[in-house]
Amino acid sequence: MAYAEACLATLDDAHPQRRRMVHDVLASAGRVRGWNREMLRIYDPRGFALSEPESGRAFQERVAQCLTWEAWEPTTPDALVRTAPMPTLAWLTQQAEAAQPVAARVAMVARTWGVWVRMGREQQCGGELRRAAAALLRSPAIARDGEAFKAVIRLAGEAGAVEAVDTLASFAASDARPEVRAEACAALGRIGGDKARGALLTRSAAETDAGALVKLAAALEIWPNDAAAGDALLKLFKRVPDPAVRRSVLFAAIAGRWPARPALLLMALDDEDGSVVGVALQALAAKPEPSSREAVLAIAPSFKEASAGLIDALGAYADARSSLLLASWLRQETSSPLLVKTIRALGAIRDPLARKTLLRSLDSQPHELVVEHAIQGLEAMQAKEAVPTLIALARDETAPMGVRLQAVQALGSFDLPTIRPVLAALAADVEHAFQRPAVGETPAKRRGPDRIEQARVYLALARFRLGDADAGEEFHRLFNEGSATARFYALHLLAVTHTPHPAIRQGLESSDFATLLAAILAAKANQPWDHLEQLRIIAGQPLLRALGESGVDTANLRHVLEETLAAANAHGHEGGAE
Amino acid sequence: MQATMTRSRGRLVALAACLLALAATPPARGHESPVDHVDRDMAMWVADGRLFLSYRVQVSERMAMMQLNQADVNSDGKVSDAERRKYFETWQGALAKLLQLQMDGRAIAWTPVGEVAFDARLGQTYLFSAALPANLSEGAPWRLKDLFSRQYPGQYRYRQTPALAAGASPVICELEKNISDVGEEHPEIVVLVFKLPKTPAP
Numbered sequence: 001m002a003y004a005e006a007c008l009a010t011l012d013d014a015h016p017q018r019r020r021m022v023h024d025v026l027a028s029a030g031r032v033r034g035w036n037r038e039m040l041r042i043y044d045p046r047g048f049a050l051s052e053p054e055s056g057r058a059f060q061e062r063v064a065q066c067l068t069w070e071a072w073e074p075t076t077p078d079a080l081v082r083t084a085p086m087p088t089l090a091w092l093t094q095q096a097e098a099a100q101p102v103a104a105r106v107a108m109v110a111r112t113w114g115v116w117v118r119m120g121r122e123q124q125c126g127g128e129l130r131r132a133a134a135a136l137l138r139s140p141a142i143a144r145d146g147e148a149f150k151a152v153i154r155l156a157g158e159a160g161a162v163e164a165v166d167t168l169a170s171f172a173a174s175d176a177r178p179e180v181r182a183e184a185c186a187a188l189g190r191i192g193g194d195k196a197r198g199a200l201l202t203r204s205a206a207e208t209d210a211g212a213l214v215k216l217a218a219a220l221e222i223w224p225n226d227a228a229a230g231d232a233l234l235k236l237f238k239r240v241p242d243p244a245v246r247r248s249v250l251f252a253a254i255a256g257r258w259p260a261r262p263a264l265l266l267m268a269l270d271d272e273d274g275s276v277v278g279v280a281l282q283a284l285a286a287k288p289e290p291s292s293r294e295a296v297l298a299i300a301p302s303f304k305e306a307s308a309g310l311i312d313a314l315g316a317y318a319d320a321r322s323s324l325l326l327a328s329w330l331r332q333e334t335s336s337p338l339l340v341k342t343i344r345a346l347g348a349i350r351d352p353l354a355r356k357t358l359l360r361s362l363d364s365q366p367h368e369l370v371v372e373h374a375i376q377g378l379e380a381m382q383a384k385e386a387v388p389t390l391i392a393l394a395r396d397e398t399a400p401m402g403v404r405l406q407a408v409q410a411l412g413s414f415d416l417p418t419i420r421p422v423l424a425a426l427a428a429d430v431e432h433a434f435q436r437p438a439v440g441e442t443p444a445k446r447r448g449p450d451r452i453e454q455a456r457v458y459l460a461l462a463r464f465r466l467g468d469a470d471a472g473e474e475f476h477r478l479f480n481e482g483s484a485t486a487r488f489y490a491l492h493l494l495a496v497t498h499t500p501h502p503a504i505r506q507g508l509e510s511s512d513f514a515t516l517l518a519a520i521l522a523a524k525a526n527q528p529w530d531h532l533e534q535l536r537i538i539a540g541q542p543l544l545r546a547l548g549e550s551g552v553d554t555a556n557l558r559h560v561l562e563e564t565l566a567a568a569n570a571h572g573h574e575g576g577a578e
Numbered sequence: 579m580q581a582t583m584t585r586s587r588g589r590l591v592a593l594a595a596c597l598l599a600l601a602a603t604p605p606a607r608g609h610e611s612p613v614d615h616v617d618r619d620m621a622m623w624v625a626d627g628r629l630f631l632s633y634r635v636q637v638s639e640r641m642a643m644m645q646l647n648q649a650d651v652n653s654d655g656k657v658s659d660a661e662r663r664k665y666f667e668t669w670q671g672a673l674a675k676l677l678q679l680q681m682d683g684r685a686i687a688w689t690p691v692g693e694v695a696f697d698a699r700l701g702q703t704y705l706f707s708a709a710l711p712a713n714l715s716e717g718a719p720w721r722l723k724d725l726f727s728r729q730y731p732g733q734y735r736y737r738q739t740p741a742l743a744a745g746a747s748p749v750i751c752e753l754e755k756n757i758s759d760v761g762e763e764h765p766e767i768v769v770l771v772f773k774l775p776k777t778p779a780p
């Protein structure tokens with residue numbers, strides 16, 4: 001930010017062409033205002049000072065002079081939001097009271113700030129922003145300008161402006177413009193709370209515009225356990241035949257757990273529109289409803305080609321009556337993602353035909369990811385007839401690395417005398433056994449994660465699972481001495497194989513993100529209540545919580561932690577605690 | 579705010595679950611990796627009979643936050659000066675051991691010098707020095723194995739001509755061509771080979 005400050009000093013009216021450059025610099029440097037405040041204070045003390053209301057006042061006022069320029073640069077809104085939040089908020093509040101606000105500029109700033117908030121970057125001015133948004137919503141002048149009004153409504157939702165709920169509810173109910181009603185419904189869904197919910201439920205019975213109903217249905221998604229929300233969505237589905245509305249209702253049903261859900265999904269399977277049926281199948285894949293089982297099986301043969309939602313739904317029901325259809329799709333389909341889904345569905349079904357099909361796939365399928373999933377399925381079925389092929393794959397120096405490692409992992413689950421010597425031989429000569437690149441493997445892929453290190457981890461764990469205590473020690477040593485990637489893989493393996501190991505406890509103390517994430521997942525898969533104390537400590541760390549609320553937690557560690565803690569606590573409440 | 583996360587949260591949870599339920603090598607499959615990369619920037623010079631190493635790492639926002647979380651020992655959401663110093667002092671000591679300096683197979687220990695310097699690009703610059711052993715073989719190769727680069731690979735830059743105080747001589751380095759010759763196998767490890775300047779400053 002010090003550079004941005006220096007750049008700003010060069011700004012003057014005699015050189016208007018500098019404005020674009022200066023605003024580009026401000027917009028870029030200003031990204032630091034999105035950092036956690038402690039991090040900003042330590043890494044960029046000048047940036048911290050410039051973002052503070054008192055020490056940054058002169059700087060921010062200077063930046064905010066552009067609010068009165070005749071023309072804005074493309075990056076001016078970003079520059080204002082990121083480097084001059086206080087004067088920009090004051091300006092927004094003035095615009096809310098003005099008889100003739102600069103509506104186009106209000107819209108630009110509102111959109112930019114909304115994105116900033118949605119990315120989790122607003123670390124400072126949340127309260128002031130909510131109040132400014134609420135004030136703008138009360139402005140008749142802003143309300144007359146459709147674009148500005150929609151942008152401000154959206155901002156109110158992004159900012160979580162609970163003080164604006166009543167105003168938004170009245171717009172949702174009575175604004176003549178359907179696009180405004182739509183944005184108001186969406187904003188109510190983002191804000192949440194009982195009042196917002198009540199407003200949406202009331203409106204759901206009366207709204208007629210399809211666009212507004214799409215947003216309204218999406219907004220109700222945040223109440224997945226609320227019976228009234230489910231009833232309202234079912235009524236909406238019955239009342240409105242528009243496919244876009246029906247799809248929106250069904251998207252809400254993916255996470256929904258309302259009493260009305262089974263009836264809704266059964267009705268949806270009968271829809272004339274294939275896209276509506278597709279979303280219903282997605283919802284059933286997420287949580288199959290017993291009442292829809294026969295309907296899903298009945299419509300499956302009518303699909304001319306494999307469909308992702310249908311495959312997932314058939315896998316979720318795991319009904320052997322769908323094995324033949326899935327096996328036929330496996331023969332015809334060429335898309336790798338659909339093939340993977342089909343293999344996973346067959347793996348869930350586990351009947352003799354599924355078993356035979358997965359076994360055949362080890363030799364016949366050209367896509368390595370498909371073969372990896374077939375191996376996973378055979379491991380889960382404990383298909384001993386697959387062991388000779390798995391041994392061959394583990395030893396095959398020309399096979400893709402992922403396939404070989406998956407085979408090694410699977411072999412660790414079969415307690416057969418033929419397996420231990422194979423794994424021991426591979427482990428004794430890892431460098432030679434795994435050094436040669438597979439057929440078609442690119443140099444970049446070859447240089448990717450450390451092949452030898454990975455192979456050692458997989459082999460050690462497989463041998464440990466078969467009772468080799470020394471291998472358990474070796475696994476631990478590899479974990480302690482390994483790269484961040486190796487530790488991630490090691491813990492990932494403990495999770496997917498449900499293998500308890502002291503490395504989980506160590507991983508939960510790690511300051512490395514990937515290690516911590518994988519450790520939490522490993523804990524979840526291995527009696528999470530054993531790690532309850534550690535999980536509680538982790539959940540109570542303010543800076544880790546802050547990371548979870550910022551835009552950088554792209555792997556959603558926060559949600560994974562919440563789920564794991566819930567699983568650990570649930571065991572205690574069920575009386576299973578030690 | 580909860581509502582905005584629902585659909586995207588569902589998809590993110592699915593992604594995280596997929597990462598760890600799918601194939602053997604999830605981070606390499608085209609999704610964003612949860613493993614952080616670290617870029618590094620180094621320079622070495624000789625002055626006053628000692629070898630100096632400036633080692634700057636540029637971390638991701640996520641990694642920086644994880645470090646600060648660890649430093650926040652009393653979990654009050656703030657990192658006091660004392661907490662910061664203690665954490666990074668310990669870390670600097672650990673880093674000194676990961677940057678293995680060798681001459682003729684002899685390990686030479688680094689000593690941390692001063693505190694870490696932070697910069698606004700999420701950089702942390704550490705300074706180390708090592709005493710030059712007596713009876714140095716003229717022109718004998720030195721090696722610096724950066725074991726931290728093995729743990730956290732990333733972009734690497736060595737500054738052959740850094741700005742130096744009067745009397746200091748820069749050390750010119752090149753990357754080791756065959757890391758297996760020095761007992762290493764990780765493809766991303768940085769191993770530097772260099773010779774000391776012919777007339778090091780007294």
